Amino acid sequence: MPDVSASSHRAFFDAIAARRERDVRRHRTYYADRARWLRAILPADASLLEIGCGIGATLKELPHVRKVGIDLSPAMIDIARGRDHSSQYVVDDATALRHRGTYDAILLLDAINYLADVQHALGGMRGLCHERTRVVITFYNFLWQPLFLVGEWLGWKTRFPEQNWLRRSDIANLLTLAGFDVVTGGGRVLCPIGIPLFEPLCNRVFASFPVFRSLCLSQYIIARPRPRQRHDYTVTILSAVRNERGNIAPIVEAMPQIGTRTELLFAEGHSTDGTWEEIERVSREHRGPVTVRSIKQPGRGKGDALHAAIAASTGELLIVYDGDFTVHPSELTKLYDAIADGHAEFVNGSRLVYPMREGAMRMLNLIGNKLFSALFSWLFGQSLADTLSPVKAFLRRDYAGMTTRMDPFGDFDLFLGAAKQQLTMREVPVHYLERTYGMTKLSPFGHGWLLLKMWWRGTKELRWL
Known part of the structure; x- marks a missing residue:
């Protein structure tokens, strides 16, 4: 069933599109960490599809040849097309995908927090996968919600529509229902502010240990489509x-x-x-x-x-x-x-x-x-x-x-x-x-x-x- 709140979300993201590039620059430590991580885990020859790509801040930083970005907001897509000529950008709705094709990696980066029907969206993504596709999902840690609210109140962060504060176990369960198997998961970004020496120590070293991983701002899950039949070799x-x-x-x-x-x-x-x-x-x-x-x-x-x-x-x-x-x-x-x-x-x-x-x-x-x-x-x-x-x-x-x-x-x-x-x-x-x-x-x-x-x-x- 299509997302009943699609029109209101489209209107909201159209309205903030003009200042989105400023927000990305303001939080450049967070976005730089994500791009560095994706370059490390995605094969250089992989074809990429990002659902909920916004202004293309992440795709623009990736060196891959075939890159496609999808977003609900026409205004966001117009800006993405203007600033990144190495990727293809398409207006589409994650909960009612019309896009066709298969990709080596599908990226859902912090977008799952805003989907009204997560299971339906994940089910639609299944048709864009081949047997070796990897689905990379990042989502905000609900432990950071109070800081988000403070940041919005102080004007340091754009106020977004009410989010889905999903736990990793919630997303893993929804992936299972949609026909995926979880491969691995973890957390990144303990310090989202670019403080010399302290930020790389926190984000590259401390964030890798279990005691800190669950405290990271960005949580992630990597999944694969569940095979539908036996294959002999x-x-x-x-x-x-x-x-x-x-x-x-x-x-x-x-x-x-x-x-x-x-x-x-x-x-x-x-x-x-x-x-x-x-x-x-x-x-x-x-x-x-x-x-x-x-x-x-x-x-x-x-x-x-x-x-x-x-x-x-x-x-x-x-x-x-x-x-x-x-x-x-x-x-x-x-x-x-x-x-x-x-x-x-x-x-x-x-x-x-x-x-x-x-x-x-x-x-x-x-x-x-x-x-x-x-x-x-x-x-x-x-x-x-x-x-x-x-x-x-x-x-x-x-x-x-x-x-x-x-x-x-x-x-x-x-x-x-x-x-x-x-x-x-x-x-x-x-x-x-x-x-x-x-x-x-x-x-x-x-x-x-x-x-x-x-x-x-x-x-x-x-x-x-």
Whole structure:
């Protein structure tokens, strides 16, 4: 149903359009922070649609090639067209959209506060999405309402029509009803005034921590359209192995057929126990639906082996599987199904749900895993219980954004790339078994220090924008 208050809102925004540019200049710290954040989270080649664009203050600052702005107010659109020639601006109503097309990102920036029927507007946006679209919604924190009222009374802020003071849980619920899944959320801008040193410290550092995030002026949610049907893929299982001769035959024998075609690709890493020869022998003798292939990694380390294996793989969906045989191959179907059914775009297997076999994980490794899981969950904005898991799954098309090569293990590259692309991450529980051959290559102290350095670098890239 169209927004019954559309005419009154149109009249109001037409009336204030002439002074809107002055308001943007007055609150330039707030708008500059938003533009910097959007440049960081939106791919450079993404097509953008902003609903409720006003005078185009945000679109004008974004470098993307295809940018379209929609607003209810003809006066606002006229000003936007005059000041920004890099974007297309259209008069339209968010609650009764006539606009057609699909976009990589749809922006609803502080506009949701003024919609009379939020659910109807979100439902209309669903038709402008393809399967990989991201919807970015920002909204004012209701805790700031008293300061807004004071600012309006003093004339520091334009007096707007009565707003919807929505909580994050309210918007998440409305998104669910409209056919979207929430990917992540957070808050920005603790200090909306450009005070040297103090403002960047507050907005880039303090605002990233949970205790302050809920106090930020601007809250945000990033969502994706919920897939409507299952999609099956060809699969490559990537197994980096070094000195794992005794695990090769059990892995091949137990590997199930997954997806429409299954390829098991070993990346052998300069073993001294005859692992390469064992891979060649098992490959020659293997008969079954799973294709077994192998390569020798060119460099050193698991990360190098993983990237080399991905370059040599052929599957549409890639599953990382450590060659220590501590997770049974039959459990890999759970990771595949989570993506094929549309529940996730990046899946991590968690070993910390089911009881472990005695001796499966050393106490120091378990403590370190829990610590780094907490740190990385905060960093990525999505809950992860087992960041050191030996099994992960993702789509090949997303791999281009996961190649920082800063990680000797390869796992952090994948996580960081998934977080930067705002992929939906999910964990599925898997059973963790005790090793029956070989020794763990993970050093609690040496590798822990490397993980801490990677977390610090990721914090600067993802959180301190």
